[in-house]
Every structure is written in structure tokens, then in C-alpha cells.
Amino acid sequence: MLNIAIMGFGTVGSGIAEVISGSYSLVKSRLGDDINIKRILDLRDFPDSPYANRVTHDFNDILGDDSVTVVAETMGGCGAAYKFTKALLEAGKSVVTSNKELVAAHGVELLRIAGEHGAHYLFEGSVGGGIPLIRPMNDSLAHDDITEITGILNGTTNFILSQMGSGMSFDEALAEAKRLGYAECDPTADIDGHDACRKICILAAVAFGVLIPSGSVHCRGIRGLMSENIAAAAEKNRAVKLIARAKRLPDGKIEAEVAPYEVVMSSPLYSVEGVFNGVLLHGTMTGDVMFYGRGAGSLPTASAVVADIIECGSKHSCNKPQRLWEEGAGLYAAPESGTVIGLGDRIEI
Amino acid sequence: MLNIAIMGFGTVGSGIAEVISGSYSLVKSRLGDDINIKRILDLRDFPDSPYANRVTHDFNDILGDDSVTVVAETMGGCGAAYKFTKALLEAGKSVVTSNKELVAAHGVELLRIAGEHGAHYLFEGSVGGGIPLIRPMNDSLAHDDITEITGILNGTTNFILSQMGSGMSFDEALAEAKRLGYAECDPTADIDGHDACRKICILAAVAFGVLIPSGSVHCRGIRGLMSENIAAAAEKNRAVKLIARAKRLPDGKIEAEVAPYEVVMSSPLYSVEGVFNGVLLHGTMTGDVMFYGRGAGSLPTASAVVADIIECGSKHSCNKPQRLWEEGAGLYAAPESGTVIGLGDRIEI
Numbered sequence: 001m002l003n004i005a006i007m008g009f010g011t012v013g014s015g016i017a018e019v020i021s022g023s024y025s026l027v028k029s030r031l032g033d034d035i036n037i038k039r040i041l042d043l044r045d046f047p048d049s050p051y052a053n054r055v056t057h058d059f060n061d062i063l064g065d066d067s068v069t070v071v072a073e074t075m076g077g078c079g080a081a082y083k084f085t086k087a088l089l090e091a092g093k094s095v096v097t098s099n100k101e102l103v104a105a106h107g108v109e110l111l112r113i114a115g116e117h118g119a120h121y122l123f124e125g126s127v128g129g130g131i132p133l134i135r136p137m138n139d140s141l142a143h144d145d146i147t148e149i150t151g152i153l154n155g156t157t158n159f160i161l162s163q164m165g166s167g168m169s170f171d172e173a174l175a176e177a178k179r180l181g182y183a184e185c186d187p188t189a190d191i192d193g194h195d196a197c198r199k200i201c202i203l204a205a206v207a208f209g210v211l212i213p214s215g216s217v218h219c220r221g222i223r224g225l226m227s228e229n230i231a232a233a234a235e236k237n238r239a240v241k242l243i244a245r246a247k248r249l250p251d252g253k254i255e256a257e258v259a260p261y262e263v264v265m266s267s268p269l270y271s272v273e274g275v276f277n278g279v280l281l282h283g284t285m286t287g288d289v290m291f292y293g294r295g296a297g298s299l300p301t302a303s304a305v306v307a308d309i310i311e312c313g314s315k316h317s318c319n320k321p322q323r324l325w326e327e328g329a330g331l332y333a334a335p336e337s338g339t340v341i342g343l344g345d346r347i348e349i
Numbered sequence: 350m351l352n353i354a355i356m357g358f359g360t361v362g363s364g365i366a367e368v369i370s371g372s373y374s375l376v377k378s379r380l381g382d383d384i385n386i387k388r389i390l391d392l393r394d395f396p397d398s399p400y401a402n403r404v405t406h407d408f409n410d411i412l413g414d415d416s417v418t419v420v421a422e423t424m425g426g427c428g429a430a431y432k433f434t435k436a437l438l439e440a441g442k443s444v445v446t447s448n449k450e451l452v453a454a455h456g457v458e459l460l461r462i463a464g465e466h467g468a469h470y471l472f473e474g475s476v477g478g479g480i481p482l483i484r485p486m487n488d489s490l491a492h493d494d495i496t497e498i499t500g501i502l503n504g505t506t507n508f509i510l511s512q513m514g515s516g517m518s519f520d521e522a523l524a525e526a527k528r529l530g531y532a533e534c535d536p537t538a539d540i541d542g543h544d545a546c547r548k549i550c551i552l553a554a555v556a557f558g559v560l561i562p563s564g565s566v567h568c569r570g571i572r573g574l575m576s577e578n579i580a581a582a583a584e585k586n587r588a589v590k591l592i593a594r595a596k597r598l599p600d601g602k603i604e605a606e607v608a609p610y611e612v613v614m615s616s617p618l619y620s621v622e623g624v625f626n627g628v629l630l631h632g633t634m635t636g637d638v639m640f641y642g643r644g645a646g647s648l649p650t651a652s653a654v655v656a657d658i659i660e661c662g663s664k665h666s667c668n669k670p671q672r673l674w675e676e677g678a679g680l681y682a683a684p685e686s687g688t689v690i691g692l693g694d695r696i697e698i
Contacts, residue, residue: 019634023634027492124489130635130638132488135488141656142379143652143659144652268620268621268641285648285649285652286479286642286649287649288642289479293636293639294638299636303634304489304635307489307490
């Protein structure tokens with residue numbers, strides 16, 4: 001029996017419970033074992049939930065429970081989530097997460113601690129929702145030299161840009177995104193590119209083994225984009241997308257940025273519409289490969305977290321050591337100005 | 350030291366040697382071990398190759414060599430390849446392959462034999478060239494219920510259709526594909542859809558656990574398509590693609606077909622152009638996910654085979670049992686006529 005705990009019973013956390021109960025027999029067969037959600041940590045109570053009696057407000061109920069070996073952290077942020085994750089890994093428990101803020105800020109340290117204590121720290125759900133991305137990069141493409149990553153990594157801004165392409169103003173499109181639950185009350189992290197920026201730093205670390213500080217990355221969002229920008233691109237058969245990209249330079253530095261681009265029609269990213277995400281990788285041997293799917297949402301993201309739970313909780317788990325990352329402060333290179341080949345022109349606002 | 354052998358030193362087989370030597374340090378680090386191509390089986394000699402002294406014409410040099418534990422089969426066909434693969438698996442050696450004919454015809458038996466002898470039979474390179482596809486389906490999406498697969502699985506026909514979209518006739522486009530090395534001298538298997546048909550049967554088996562006989566599948570290729578068909582689709586903002594699709598029906602049967610479709614612009618398959626492949630999966634939890642990349646070519650396909658070599662040769666290999674397939678004769682359902690939702694109209698010629 002694999003006993004797990006969930007920390008943070010919001011959109012993704014409750015989705016994990018839903019995926020496990022909805023796919024129970026598949027999860028069990030892949031695990032080679034039974035699975036039980038033993039504890040749920042949240043500040044709130046959920047009296048109407050079938051999991052009401054598993055809810056605790058005390059982190060020590062999870063940390064001190066030797067039967068719990070895998071913990072899903074879906075609290076978000078770098079406060080309590082950081083403190084709890086560190087304590088769990090130091091206790092030899094594996095942690096799986098969708099918390100991109102934490103991975104982007106403390107991934108180097110948390111991977112190191114996990115390795116030192118025979119635990120795993122997995123984060124497939126932190127980038128691209130349910131799209132299999134980090135595991136294929138680590139497994140299927142591990143022997144290839146990935147030189148470049150170009151992605152649409154934020155569904156909220158991509159939805160807004162798609163709506164603007166149909167004639168809405170930025171404010172109207174943002175209001176529509178809020179109405180449909182695609183944008184949060186405070187959409188700053190999405191609109192200004194910080195969310196995409198954290199995600200490209202995580203993908204660059206997976207590909208290059210070096211985590212560049214997200215605060216150092218040239219990052220511009222879509223605030224200030226006008227319908228005129230979208231229309232001007234459309235006249236050239238181009239679509240405006242918020243692009244997050246990273247590239248390893250010959251000197252070992254990593255060029256990265258988040259910025260709106262006019263994407264040319266021949267790019268596979270051109271037709272990534274609405275809340276979907278797309279990530280294009282260039283491998284020396286494999287050539288261009290793209291992964292596409294729902295970049296957010298309760299069940300897709302929870303699904304990615306459940307895949308990680310299976311990976312570290314499986315009876316057949318191979319305890320393959322995870323690749324460690326190096327700190328990349330000092331390795332960041334600002335992007336060159338001008339057109340990016342195969343993509344199109346950066347939009348300067 | 351991992352000693353491997355390669356059977357068939359053609360396009361993909363020689364590509365494997367090129368990937369291993371070109372990515373030597375990455376392969377070694379992912380393997381956790383050194384790697385050595387000990388034997389190469391081919392009817393020909395390669396006096397100018399750096400591997401000339403490893404070439405043998407006698408299969409028993411590989412079968413009888415206890416130090417060789419992983420063998421790449423890139424011979425193609427169901428004759429000697431079948432006989433050799435079976436003997437190797439029965440001897441407990443793992444076999445990795447790009448041979449879609451063999452996997453589609455004998456996958457059920459070969460997976461069973463591998464399981465009985467503690468060996469692996471892996472075939473990432475048999476579908477979609479270098480695109481990570483089968484491993485993500487088996488790992489990242491294993492806990493999800495994949496209900497539908499829709500793909501552009503043959504680069505040759507997709508290239509021809511793209512060229513016809515630019516105004517060429519079928520014959521001109523085929524000649525161009527041959528000139529560029531995208532089509533073989535006898536392009537029947539591509540043009541008439543048999544290649545795509547084998548691949549959709551393999552993907553359906555990975556998703557549903559049941560291998561339907563490829564000979565039973567309704568299969569139409571692109572022979573007879575006229576420029577007028579392409580132009581008529583374009584007027585409706587649609588693109589003609591050779592679609593291979595499979596779907597699990599509520600009664601447990603598997604609907605599958607290969608046929609040219611008018612693909613609507615909102616489908617992510619619409620913009621898969623030229624020799625590229627795209628595979629769209631629908632998972633109950635994950636929603637729509639697409640994988641895109643070069644569907645053929647020496648290095649991309651060889652790259653997928655090398656990823657399989659690493660999986661079964663790694664020191665950290667977990668010996669996770671492979672999922673077995675059931676024989677699907679009798680479980681095939683012919684496709685319904687009419688439009689496929691999210692795709693477009695089938696073209697009747």
C-alpha cells in the first residue's frame with residue numbers, strides 16, 4: 001500500500017484526489033500496489049468532501065507519519081511550501097509538485113537535498129499542465145543535446161491574444177478570461193510574463209542542467225499590446241504570441257527571454273490557440289519536436305502530478321538518481337535584438 | 350560496460366552508430382556505464398567504415414555472445430528479423446527496434462516472450478521517428494484513459510500532400526519526394542496507407558492493450574487524389590491530410606482507419622506540414638495532447654532507438670515489467686461514415 005499526502009487542497013490538490021479515484025484501477029495497476037490518500041493538509045476544513053476525515057491543519061501529522069512516503073505539494077508560493085518540502089525531503093520522503101515558483105527559486109537546493117536523502121523531487125505538473133514534457137526530456141531525449149527551447153507556456157495570455165485576434169480589445173479579452181476562470185483576480189504574474197518566465201527557467205534547467213535566476217531574465221508581458229499590433233501581424237500572415245525561449249550559446253551561457261513575438265505561419269507554434277500551450281525543442285539528433293496540450297486546469301495538471309506519484313511510488317521504481325542542477329547566476333545572457341530565425345519579429349511596445 | 354549489437358546496417362542502423370559516437374558522453378552518463386557496439390550483422394561488408402571489423406554475416410556471433418545483452422534490430426520486414434528477434438528474446442537478450450512491420454504483425458507474441466525471459470522488447474523508433482511517443486504513453490499518461498488517437502503518421506504522403514497544396518500534381522509531387530529521398534523506389538507502402546496503418550495499430554495497442562490485425566483495418570491511401578481535391582479543401586480553409594485514427598468504443602471494440610481527410614483549421618493537425626508527423630491523443634483526464642516532430646530520417650529514428658537502448662541497458666534500469674498486449678482479431682470495428690468531430694470530412698475518391 002502506497003500512502004500519500006496532499007498539501008494544499010485547492011484546484012490542483014483536489015484534482016489529484018479526483019484523478020486517483022477516477023482512474024483508480026489504472027493507477028493501481030501502474031503502481032503495482034494499492035494507493036491511499038492518508039492525509040490532506042489545508043488551513044480550511046472540507047466538511048462536505050469524501051476526504052473530510054483526512055484533513056489536518058498540522059504539517060507534523062504528515063512529517064511524523066512514517067507510513068506516508070510520497071507527498072504532493074500543491075500549495076504554491078515559496079513560503080510554507082519551501083519549508084515543508086525541505087523538511088519532507090530531509091526526512092527521506094519524496095515530494096511531487098506543480099509549484100513552479102518554488103522549483104524556479106529553489107530547485108537546485110531541493111534536488112540536492114532529495115538526492116542526499118534517497119528521495120525524489122519531481123515537478124512534471126509545474127510546466128505545461130498535463131503535457132508530458134519534463135519526463136520525455138529526461139528520458140526519451142536524455143542522450144540528445146537539446147540546444148534550444150521555444151514555448152507558449154502561459155494559457156491565460158495565449159487565450160487573451162487569441163481573443164484579441166478575433167477583434168476584442170485587451171481589456172475585453174482579459175475580462176472574458178476572468179469570466180471563464182482562465183485568469184485570476186490579480187492576473188499580474190500571467191500578463192506581465194512572470195509565470196512564463198519561471199517555466200522557461202525550469203525547462204532550461206532540465207535541458208541544460210543549469211538554473212538561471214528568473215529575476216535576471218529579460219521579461220516582457222502583453223500589457224500594452226494593442227489590437228493594432230495583432231492586426232498588423234495578421235496582415236503579414238503572422239500571429240502574436242507571448243514566447244518564452246532559451247538557448248545554449250557556444251560559450252556555455254544561456255540566452256533567455258519572455259516577449260511577445262509575431263510568429264510566422266510556418267512555425268508549429270503559430271496555430272497554438274486559446275488556453276493551449278506548445279513547447280518546441282531542438283535536439284541535435286532528433287531535430288524539432290513539439291509537445292502540445294492544455295497548459296493548465298485542475299485535471300490535466302493533477303494528472304501530471306499523479307504520473308509523478310506513480311514514478312516515485314511504484315513497486316518497480318528504479319531509484320534512478322535524478323540529475324542535479326547547477327546554480328546559473330552569472331551564466332545568463334541577454335537576448336540579441338532582431339528577428340529570431342524560424343519564429344519571427346519581437347514586438348517592441 | 351554495455352555491449353550491444355546492431356542487426357541491419359542501413360539508414361537507421363548506421364544512424365545508431367552515429368548517434369552513439371556523436372552523443373557519447375551523454376549516452377554514457379545516462380546509461381551510468383560505458384557502451385560498446387560489439388557486433389554489426391549485415392549481408393554486406395563496410396570496408397571503409399570505422400566499424401568494419403565488427404561486421405559479421407553470421408547471426409550466431411550475436412546470439413552466442415553472452416556479453417551482448419541488448420540488440421538493435423533495424424533490418425525491417427517479418428522474415429529473418431522475426432526469427433532472429435524471437436531467438437534473442439528467448440536467450441534473455443533485450444531487443445530494441447524501428448521495425449513497424451514486425452511489431453504490428455508479431456508484437457503480442459514478442460512482448461510475451463520477452464516477459465517470460467526477463468528481457469525487454471522496445472520499439473519507440475517504430476512510430477513517429479524521433480518523436481517521444483510510446484514511452485510518454487506508457488509512463489506519463491499510463492494512469493489516464495486514452496480514448497482516441499488521431500495522427501499524421503507517414504511523412505512521405507504528408508510531404509506529397511503539402512506539395513500538391515502548392516500546386517503540384519500528384520505525379521510531380523511523388524517525383525519530387527523521390528528526388529529528395531523522402532520516398533522509396535517502390536512507394537506503395539507509403540502511398541497506399543499500409544505504413545500508416547501498421548503504425549496506428551501499434552499506437553492503438555500501446556493505448557488500449559489490444560493489437561488489431563493491420564490487415565483488417567479499413568485503409569485507403571492518397572493514390573487518386575487530385576489537385577482539385579486539395580483546392581476544394583483549401584477554399585473551405587481546410588488541408589488534406591492522410592489521417593490514421595483509432596478509437597475505443599463503449600463495447601470494447603476498436604474503430605480504426607486510414608483515409609484522406611479534409612482537416613479543419615482549428616485542429617492542431619492542420620498545420621503539420623511536409624515530412625513532419627503529428628499525433629493527437631485524447632485522455633479522459635489530460636484532455637488533448639499532441640506530439641510533433643520528424644517522423645522519419647536516419648538520426649531522428651536512430652535517436653529513438655538509442656533512447657530504448659539506454660532504457661533497457663541502464664545500470665538504473667528498473668526491470669519494470671512491460672505491459673503485454675492481447676490479440677485483437679475480432680475486436681475490430683469499421684469506422685462510421687460521415688464527419689469526424691474535430692477533424693473534418695473524409696474524402697471519398
